[in-house]
Structure formats: C-alpha cells, structure tokens
Amino acid sequence: MRTRREFLQKITYSAMVLPLLPSWQFGSPHIDSEPYEGPVLRVAIMGLGGYGTRVAEAMKACKKAKLAGVVSGTPAKVKEWQSKHQIPEKNCYNYENFDDLKDNPDIDAVYVITPNALHHDQVIRAAKAGKHVICEKPMGLNAKEGEEMVQACKDANVKLLVGYRMHFEPKTLEVVRMRQNGDFGKILFFQGQCGFRIGDPNQWRLDKTLAGGGSLMDIGIYAVNGARYMVGEEPIWVTAQEMKTDPVKFKEGVDETILFQLGFPSGAVSSCLSTYNMNHLDRFFLNGEKGFAEMQPSTGYGPIEGRTHKGKLTQQHITHQTLQMEEMASIILEGKEPVIAVDGEEGLRDLKIIDAIYKSCHTGESVKLV
Structure with missing residues (x-):
C-alpha cells in the first residue's frame, strides 16, 4: 500500500x-x-x-x-x-x-x-x-x-x-448529535487509531520538504481533529512519543509512528496513534459515563461503520466528497453554519496541536496549549 x-x-x-x-x-x-x-x-x-x-x-x-x-x-x-x-x-x-x-x-x-x-x-x-x-x-x-x-x-x-470531509459525514454527525444531547453523559475518554503501512519510499509523503513531517501530517491529523469534535472540547495539554524502526525509509524529520495524548478542560483524555508502519488502523472510540460510540472504519471513504450503546448507526452513506462540496457551497454562497467548523480557524487549531505534538516528541515533556 x-x-x-x-x-x-x-x-x-x-x-x-x-x-x-x-x-x-x-x-x-x-x-x-x-x-x-x-x-x-x-x-x-x-x-x-x-x-x-x-x-x-x-x-x-x-x-x-x-x-x-x-x-x-x-x-x-x-x-x-x-x-x-x-x-x-x-x-x-x-x-x-x-x-x-x-x-x-x-x-x-x-x-x-x-x-x-x-x-x-x-x-x-x-x-x-x-x-x-x-x-x-x-x-x-x-x-x-x-x-x-x-x-x-x-x-x-x-x-x-x-x-474536513468527515465533518459532514452522517454517522459522524449522529455521534456528535448524541454527545451534544447528553446521550453519553460526561465524556471521559477518546481513542483514535489511524495508520497504514506506507510503500514507495520515494513518494512526496516521505519527503520532509514537501510533507512537513510523516504519518502525523498525513493520516494522524484525522485523530487530532477527531479527538476535538468527538470530545467536544479544545485540548489544554499534549504529551507525545515517537518511535522509528526504519530510519532509512523514515529519514530525519519524517515520523513513522507517534503516540500522543490530549487532556481536556473537563478532565477527559484521549490516547491516539498515528503510524506509517501498521495496517488495519482506522478506529475511533468515545467513552462517557452513560454510554459509548465506536466507529470502524471511522475516516475511510466509506461507508463508515459504527455503533453506540443504543445500537448500530444506520445513517445513509453519501460519497463524502459530494456531500462536502455541496455543504461547502452552502457555506460560501449562503453563509450556512456547519455543525462542525471547517474554516481556516479550525485548520489552525489542528496545526497548533500538531506543533505541540512534535515539540513533546522532541523534548519528552508535556506541552501546554493556550
């Protein structure tokens, strides 16, 4: 792959x-x-x-x-x-x-x-x-x-x-609706696992000059972003650890595998994995005092599959990019407000977290987010 x-x-x-x-x-x-x-x-x-x-x-x-x-x-x-x-x-x-x-x-x-x-x-x-x-x-x-x-x-x-095509995906939005409705109670924990074994060592995704990093900048951003919209809060601290088994393929500045943890104001925590060296990783899990949601696959092109403590998620699959472009047209042309933001400020929030993850990997210390 x-x-x-x-x-x-x-x-x-x-x-x-x-x-x-x-x-x-x-x-x-x-x-x-x-x-x-x-x-x-x-x-x-x-x-x-x-x-x-x-x-x-x-x-x-x-x-x-x-x-x-x-x-x-x-x-x-x-x-x-x-x-x-x-x-x-x-x-x-x-x-x-x-x-x-x-x-x-x-x-x-x-x-x-x-x-x-x-x-x-x-x-x-x-x-x-x-x-x-x-x-x-x-x-x-x-x-x-x-x-x-x-x-x-x-x-x-x-x-x-x-x-952010997942911000318009029907099963994802149903989990967010349930969380906003209090169906899960107080949110305690989120887990995001995103990874695959990358192939061609000469592709741009393994070139720091073009990619800006490795797995975190590519597949791991789904866990960064997902933690925020699933928990429904902005993290206040980050800890992270980087592992590299192939320094030839994953050169300096190109991360192979990163584990990272986020802490939220309510006390909820998340534990996430981003990797270019493991297949079959595309899972979100949200745990609350009253219930849970599990999605696997959680960010693939679809159909997304998921269940909660109330049963299977059954919302219709619509091609993600079709739905994304239709909704983005409404945002631009009509001023529609999406359930989950997709504007530049949303993208900036993820970049601040990614900066903090890389900093924590390098220093071995917890990094506060402001």
Whole structure:
C-alpha cells in the first residue's frame, strides 16, 4: 500500500462487502430529488492527482457546486481534464499564471489539493486573486503558516475552508448529535487509531520538504481533529512519543509512528496513534459515563461503520466528497453554519496541536496549549 488515499480507498472496498443500497455501487446519490435553481459554486481544482480526480468525480452529483476550471503543472493532465470535464481553455491555468484568476469571473473558488508544503503560498495567491479557497488538510506545515493563511483570506475578504470531509459525514454527525444531547453523559475518554503501512519510499509523503513531517501530517491529523469534535472540547495539554524502526525509509524529520495524548478542560483524555508502519488502523472510540460510540472504519471513504450503546448507526452513506462540496457551497454562497467548523480557524487549531505534538516528541515533556 503506497499512500493514505489508497489506504482509505481499500478500507472503503472492505466495508462495501456489507449490504448496501444499489446506488452506492455507482457513486453518490443526489442529496435530494428536488430541482435546484439557486446559485452554484464554480470551482477550479488545483492539483490533478488521485484525490483531485476523486473530488471532480464526486462533484458530478452536486447541485450547488461544479467543476469550472483546473490548475496544474502538467499540460497533458490539463488537456485530459479539459476533454473529460468540458472545461474551456480560458479556465485552465498552471502554477505560474494562476494569479490571472483575478480576471476570470467564471471561477468563484479554488480547491488546493497539492503537497502540504505548497498550501501556504498557493492559498495566499488564490486569496489575493479574489477567490474563495478550499484547502486540503493539513492546512499548512505549522501554526505560523496557518495564521498567515487565515489572515491573508481575511484581508482579501474571501472564505478559507479546509477539506474536513468527515465533518459532514452522517454517522459522524449522529455521534456528535448524541454527545451534544447528553446521550453519553460526561465524556471521559477518546481513542483514535489511524495508520497504514506506507510503500514507495520515494513518494512526496516521505519527503520532509514537501510533507512537513510523516504519518502525523498525513493520516494522524484525522485523530487530532477527531479527538476535538468527538470530545467536544479544545485540548489544554499534549504529551507525545515517537518511535522509528526504519530510519532509512523514515529519514530525519519524517515520523513513522507517534503516540500522543490530549487532556481536556473537563478532565477527559484521549490516547491516539498515528503510524506509517501498521495496517488495519482506522478506529475511533468515545467513552462517557452513560454510554459509548465506536466507529470502524471511522475516516475511510466509506461507508463508515459504527455503533453506540443504543445500537448500530444506520445513517445513509453519501460519497463524502459530494456531500462536502455541496455543504461547502452552502457555506460560501449562503453563509450556512456547519455543525462542525471547517474554516481556516479550525485548520489552525489542528496545526497548533500538531506543533505541540512534535515539540513533546522532541523534548519528552508535556506541552501546554493556550
């Protein structure tokens, strides 16, 4: 297995051996059957790799969002996407000239789906071009970058959203609803396990210059973010430990496995694992005084499977990226408030925790979060 996205796709296929609605076999059903005549968010995807392709395909089922342009450094990919998605030449850009988006009224937003180290500059450039920005997670390499990205979008009066697709996933939202409703009672503990055995040692995810780290920046961010929305609080301290069994593959600054613990104001704690060296890890567990929730797979492309002390979670699966783009269009166009935030401030909170995790790994000490 080579990448997180292959891992997430594989666990998707594993889950799909369970009985499913027929429409799931062919992509996402529409959000509803009612005709839609309102505004549509016209999106340019920046980065035409595997995940960009997945988002583009998922958007075909959207009513409020559509693919309107592309940004890529590979001319052959641009031509392929032009033909496949009927994208006009005037809506196609490369990494050198995409600042010209400022003069293109046919594109409302740019979805940045490039290696982590490129996010900062590309988001700021897109914002200065006057376009709303959706950025894949992690939003930046560290909190300093995140703060600059948030400020640039504020200065340009555009929205900055982060690709937290799980924030719109129906079973995840049901667990959050139950927690908010008091069904679990006082929250005591959260466990997040996120990992797979990564393959190709030459890929960008194992290059600190492009990735900014290792497993934590890639798969571990699901546990960082999940701990926050499952517990429903912001952590106040972090402890963490790093283990490395293959220093050749996982060079200096590229983490293989990290265990980290978070403490919350209420007294709840979380224990999480992020790894590039163990397969079959995609599980969330939430424990409260009155009940529990368990999800496995918890963050794969779906269907998500889960249960609580009240029984199995049965909410319908909708392709995550379809639902994400539909909801993000509502946020940008209509000012809709999501149940779980997906804005730049949300991305910044995760980056501050990631900074603290790395600091704790290096110092061996607990790090306070403010």
